[in-house]
Amino acid sequence: MAARDIALITGGASGIGAATAIRLARRMAVVIADRDLPAAERLAASIKQDGGNAFAIEMDVASGTSVRQAVARISQDIGPVRHLFSNAGINIRQPVEDITPPDWAAMMNTHVRGGFLVAQAVLARMLADRRGGIVFTSSDFAVVGMARGAAYAAAKTALYSLAKSLALECAPFGVRVNAIGPGPIDTPLLRNRPEAEWREATDRFARIVPMRRLGSADEVAACVDFLLSDRASFITGQLLHPNGGQVMW
């Protein structure tokens, strides 16, 4: 892998995205794109302090204008995006009768529209160069569904479908597109609930996950690092599950 390769990581300022930025920075330049610019800047500074090459950029993946402007700035100031980790995400847990049209739209716009917009913005150059790779963050729930999470699971299934279609379309050009389907991972997204509810949730995960624990963000980052490397050179259109054995299919 050439040292000048550039990876764009959306939702890169926290959790799985941040762990992936730290890992990928060992072998390429990373652009940490997030709607939380101060957090992205803090992470970029810390990676640079450790000798890596990192940049922070503000991007709201749900906004076509924001995505276009950010990707244009990256191409102009840093270089072409060779690897995309399309990972920005939100979660809203609620029974189906409480899902409002704005909640539904936020979920679809962030995950599905956001995944599409960012991939579209970087793909033309990858296809022209016949080099590059994309990984989307889907979820275990893309396969098995989720009570009190219908909008989230629907968005994650759509992302997996997007990954498969792009994989088919891009394969002749040597551009690979995959998805990851993590199980429960200890990140701010999962912890974003009252303390008692978090304790109850970790107890439940310890019971239902065959490996009896939550995963770490770095365990997911290791999968993304693999899929975006030449070690995965014949893998495309797949959903790889770092999930402690929770879902097998």
Ligand code: NAI
């Ligand atoms: P996190 O909350 O730690 O990180 C998510 C990041 O995405 C944050 O930095 C946030 O500012 C950013 N973000 C949210 N909306 C954005 C937008 N519109 N534009 C740009 N950035 C935006 O969460 P975590 O857990 O690291 O999640 C990363 C991805 O992994 C998400 O797509 C999530 O759905 C997925 N996932 C997480 C699992 C878990 O158990 N933590 C399990 C399966 C999937």
